[in-house]
Amino acid sequence: MRTIEKLIVVLMLPAILWLFHPQLPSWMGFSAVAAAILVAFHARIEGMHWQMAPAYIGVVVLLLSEPGLPLNVAARLYCAFGVCLLLSGSLFLSWALPMFKLPKPTGKYPVGTRVLNLIDSSRTEMHPWAMPGNREVVVQLWYPSATDKWPKAKYRRKGETSRVSSYQLVLATSSLQDAPLAMGRFPIVVFNPAWHGFRQRGTGLAQELASHGFVVAGVSHPYNSSMVALSDGRVAHPDYGLDLGFSLVHHISLERRIAMAEEELAIQTEDCRFVLDELERFDRTAGHPLEAHLQTDRVGGYGYSFGGAVSMEFAREDGRVRSALELDGVLHGSTAVHGLEKPFMIIDSAWIESWKGKENESSESIRDAETARMWKSIAAAKSDVLMRYGGMHVVVEGIGHADFSDQVYLSPLRRFSSAGSVPRKRVAKILGAYIVAFFRQTLCGIEEPILDEGAQPFPEAKLRDWQRTENLGQVSVR
Numbered sequence: 001m002r003t004i005e006k007l008i009v010v011l012m013l014p015a016i017l018w019l020f021h022p023q024l025p026s027w028m029g030f031s032a033v034a035a036a037i038l039v040a041f042h043a044r045i046e047g048m049h050w051q052m053a054p055a056y057i058g059v060v061v062l063l064l065s066e067p068g069l070p071l072n073v074a075a076r077l078y079c080a081f082g083v084c085l086l087l088s089g090s091l092f093l094s095w096a097l098p099m100f101k102l103p104k105p106t107g108k109y110p111v112g113t114r115v116l117n118l119i120d121s122s123r124t125e126m127h128p129w130a131m132p133g134n135r136e137v138v139v140q141l142w143y144p145s146a147t148d149k150w151p152k153a154k155y156r157r158k159g160e161t162s163r164v165s166s167y168q169l170v171l172a173t174s175s176l177q178d179a180p181l182a183m184g185r186f187p188i189v190v191f192n193p194a195w196h197g198f199r200q201r202g203t204g205l206a207q208e209l210a211s212h213g214f215v216v217a218g219v220s221h222p223y224n225s226s227m228v229a230l231s232d233g234r235v236a237h238p239d240y241g242l243d244l245g246f247s248l249v250h251h252i253s254l255e256r257r258i259a260m261a262e263e264e265l266a267i268q269t270e271d272c273r274f275v276l277d278e279l280e281r282f283d284r285t286a287g288h289p290l291e292a293h294l295q296t297d298r299v300g301g302y303g304y305s306f307g308g309a310v311s312m313e314f315a316r317e318d319g320r321v322r323s324a325l326e327l328d329g330v331l332h333g334s335t336a337v338h339g340l341e342k343p344f345m346i347i348d349s350a351w352i353e354s355w356k357g358k359e360n361e362s363s364e365s366i367r368d369a370e371t372a373r374m375w376k377s378i379a380a381a382k383s384d385v386l387m388r389y390g391g392m393h394v395v396v397e398g399i400g401h402a403d404f405s406d407q408v409y410l411s412p413l414r415r416f417s418s419a420g421s422v423p424r425k426r427v428a429k430i431l432g433a434y435i436v437a438f439f440r441q442t443l444c445g446i447e448e449p450i451l452d453e454g455a456q457p458f459p460e461a462k463l464r465d466w467q468r469t470e471n472l473g474q475v476s477v478r
Contacts, residue, residue, distance in 0.1 A: 001094045004042045011035035015062040019080035032062035047170025055090035058083040100409040102204040103428045107211025112145035112179030113153045117231035120274045127223035137271045138220040142210040150176035156200050159229035187298035187443040191218040192307030196238050198226045201405040208432040221268045261332045272314040298443040304404050305329045323442035327404040331381040339389035343442040347394040390466045397460050398422040430458050
């Protein structure tokens with residue numbers, strides 16, 4: 001709970017006690033008035049959210065039960081017990097789905113953010129359930145800010161939340177909304193979220209990169225990404241029946257899954273190329289907030305889950321992209337077949353890594369053979385590309401798939417967060433260190449000791465650097 005919310009609870013307690021024991025000083029009953037004033041202040045300054053709704057109702061009940069109103073003993077006791085239940089409900093909800101805080105960025109720059117709605121006049125929308133028209137892409141930038149004195153940005157935008165996640169509309173981040181960029185030019189890193197994911201779930205890592213001097217462009221891909229607010233006010237939703245594979249394994253074959261992925265991969269890769277085109281144009285446009293702030297010859301890409309495949313394919317297909325990084329993801333498209341002859345890094349959880357070497361293992365003893373076949377395919381593709389093209393591979397023990405996104409901050413309950421055993425802040429430190437080091441080395445030419453195999457700065461993480469030799473398929477481990 002945030003400070004004001006805790007104060008509301010504290011101010012409610014004297015009024016509850018007075019209902020139980022009316023012989024106590026009457027000022028205790030009137031503390032409900034102070035709680036009501038604080039609720040109004042809370043709504044104005046921070047914003048109300050549904051986890052606190054039972055407590056808000058409790059404040060109203062207390063106001064109707066304050067000293068001077070004719071209530072008998074039974075009515076007071078009913079009110080007191082009712083408010084206790086309401087308050088307990090808010091306390092539980094605020095614990096189960098808290099107003100979480102992301103780790104503070106560790107770099108020297110304050111972080112600014114802004115959202116851009118970009119329309120590609122050269123392409124029409126390709127998803128069959130979408131409204132006809134030109135393809136639109138929504139991009140959120142995180143960048144080095146010229147000031148740390150600016151209004152804080154909220155975690156998500158109106159129209160891009162469900163009823164359950166609506167509280168994130170008032171959740172403050174470390175980013176500063178529409179703050180001016182810091183002086184100088186900065187490398188560009190394009191971020192792609194997961195299948196049916198959304199760009200905001202990458203806010204923690206994006207803020208970390210931006211604080212170290214990178215402009216991060218988080219891309220929402222309408223009709224695949226979850227709930228994207230478009231420029232005309234419409235909200236683009238994905239077809240949730242088209243799941244790549246993790247929840248509908250009994251209904252869609254691996255072959256159909258791959259075909260679906262290839263179709264979407266082509267769309268999202270072209271989205272990234274369009275975004276980079278637009279960023280280059282903004283850098284040359286007089287008066288634009290991005291004018292003369294981008295190092296358009298220093299571009300990288302990274303992505304989470306399916307977004308990792310998009311980032312790798314983007315790096316392969318676009319000569320402007322120097323390096324790519326995949327976070328616990330998959331490989332599809334030409335990269336899965338022909339690899340990537342540019343610097344790349346794959347960071348995996350140990351769970352995906354455990355499927356290595358099981359390509360020929362029988363699935364008869366595995367409950368879901370189709371699931372096993374899918375994960376074997378993912379592990380085999382990664383292993384082949386690493387061995388043939390010499391990328392860097394980091395495996396982190398004790399973390400899960402959700403640890404690569406902000407999802408682990410949503411709740412202390414594993415059902416909602418899907419976090420691994422490593423503490424969240426520790427995970428953020430490990431991932432942030434490797435990601436910042438990778439892009440500093442590949443985009444800025446700064447040698448990073450953390451990327452040396454012998455460094456081992458984190459006991460949980462094991463880095464292996466595969467060095468490609470002249471003979472394709474023959475590698476040495478550096």
